[in-house]
Amino acid sequence: MKKLFVFMIDALCSCDIEVMKEMKNFGEIINNGSYVHHMYPVHPALTYCCHTSIVTGKYVEGHGICNNELLKRGLWPNDVWFGMKKDVQAPTILDHARDLGLTTCSISWPVTGGADYTYCFPMIVPYHYEGYEPEKYLKGTATDNIMDTYIWKYGRYLKGKDRSLDLFTMAVAPDLIRDFGQPDVMFVKMCDLDSVRHTDGVYHENTKLQLLKHDEELGILLESIRRYGDYENTNFVIMGDHGQTDIEAVLQFNELLKEKGFIRTDGKGNVVDCDCYAHSAALTTFIEIVNPDKEQEVYDFLCSLKEDPEIQLLYVLNKEEMKREYHVDGPFDYVIESKRNISFGDRLDVGEIWSKRIPGEHKVGAATHGSRPERDENTMFIACGPSVKKGVYIETANMVDEAVTMAKMIGFDMENTDGRLLKEMLKDEG
Numbered sequence: 001m002k003k004l005f006v007f008m009i010d011a012l013c014s015c016d017i018e019v020m021k022e023m024k025n026f027g028e029i030i031n032n033g034s035y036v037h038h039m040y041p042v043h044p045a046l047t048y049c050c051h052t053s054i055v056t057g058k059y060v061e062g063h064g065i066c067n068n069e070l071l072k073r074g075l076w077p078n079d080v081w082f083g084m085k086k087d088v089q090a091p092t093i094l095d096h097a098r099d100l101g102l103t104t105c106s107i108s109w110p111v112t113g114g115a116d117y118t119y120c121f122p123m124i125v126p127y128h129y130e131g132y133e134p135e136k137y138l139k140g141t142a143t144d145n146i147m148d149t150y151i152w153k154y155g156r157y158l159k160g161k162d163r164s165l166d167l168f169t170m171a172v173a174p175d176l177i178r179d180f181g182q183p184d185v186m187f188v189k190m191c192d193l194d195s196v197r198h199t200d201g202v203y204h205e206n207t208k209l210q211l212l213k214h215d216e217e218l219g220i221l222l223e224s225i226r227r228y229g230d231y232e233n234t235n236f237v238i239m240g241d242h243g244q245t246d247i248e249a250v251l252q253f254n255e256l257l258k259e260k261g262f263i264r265t266d267g268k269g270n271v272v273d274c275d276c277y278a279h280s281a282a283l284t285t286f287i288e289i290v291n292p293d294k295e296q297e298v299y300d301f302l303c304s305l306k307e308d309p310e311i312q313l314l315y316v317l318n319k320e321e322m323k324r325e326y327h328v329d330g331p332f333d334y335v336i337e338s339k340r341n342i343s344f345g346d347r348l349d350v351g352e353i354w355s356k357r358i359p360g361e362h363k364v365g366a367a368t369h370g371s372r373p374e375r376d377e378n379t380m381f382i383a384c385g386p387s388v389k390k391g392v393y394i395e396t397a398n399m400v401d402e403a404v405t406m407a408k409m410i411g412f413d414m415e416n417t418d419g420r421l422l423k424e425m426l427k428d429e430g
């Protein structure tokens, strides 16, 4: 019986491959396995959309997680993120594995709250709770076995201003492999490379230091599987969810809509009424039409921004066009993206249309993501193990190909996905 172990590094970029080859543990996997160098994320290339596409093999229109934040008409602003697995409208590779009688484990993966997996700890930091009481959120969203066995000693990593989900993840994951045995299918997600890029930029020296930390973490997990699991029969996957792009300017789009008279506020940043509203997805923005009588006027204004020398919109796509071109559906009317490396804010209390970058901020930091899939940087998919050929290089593939390919590694077919089996990297016996 073959097993699957997935190590997810948020915002792992294609440009990281050469430095990873030189590192001890990444190097071992890369040099003995195969990889896709440019893995195109789904549109919008946001953490929650991409993680959900990775496990379902579906584009956003097929799984319903169209943003990090819950996207809802009339909900402005909104800081609540998608959290619960029941919001995912397609089965995941872990659901299929469970139905086949395999043990399943998901640590710190987004949108898994309440998932029916053998071991589940959903990604909760830094969202969904304040300060020192993560237990309130975790009750009923994480599985009892993890809550009962580990929260009493490792819960402290999730508390306070300096809390670190990666520290918690790396405390729980090796212990879990030792205490419960290696699950048949195990997904472990790390966050900090994404934070470093949001803070310092895509190519900053600090990204290499952070990759070295992730290499050490992978080393601990590989050693855990060597000691307590079934290393020889495990297929290892290292992947990212999206790349990032260095940002040159931040455009507070709702401030612009306010200036043009489409949004009226009380002067303190609260909407009094509006004809349309922008929900930022960082490098792209969802536009919601609130007053249908003004739709043509709003659309004409958006289109005029293609010619604006500063804003330089690349496209203004309506719902049908987003579905047709990028398989995105949701409660929005238009989507816009700039040719320039502009990140969109959606605040109404900054008092200016062009605002400063805020290093570390996920939407308007030094670098960010959330664009159409083709935009640099993309991410990667690296695999090694008994089902994987050695030395196959694939230049490009799509994120929706990953679920069906990983399922095949452990011997089952995942039907009804949007993906293509990357069979060129798999051995014939699958």
Ligand SMILES: [Zn+2]
Pocket: 010, 011, 046, 047, 048, 194, 241, 242
């Ligand atoms: Zn991410």
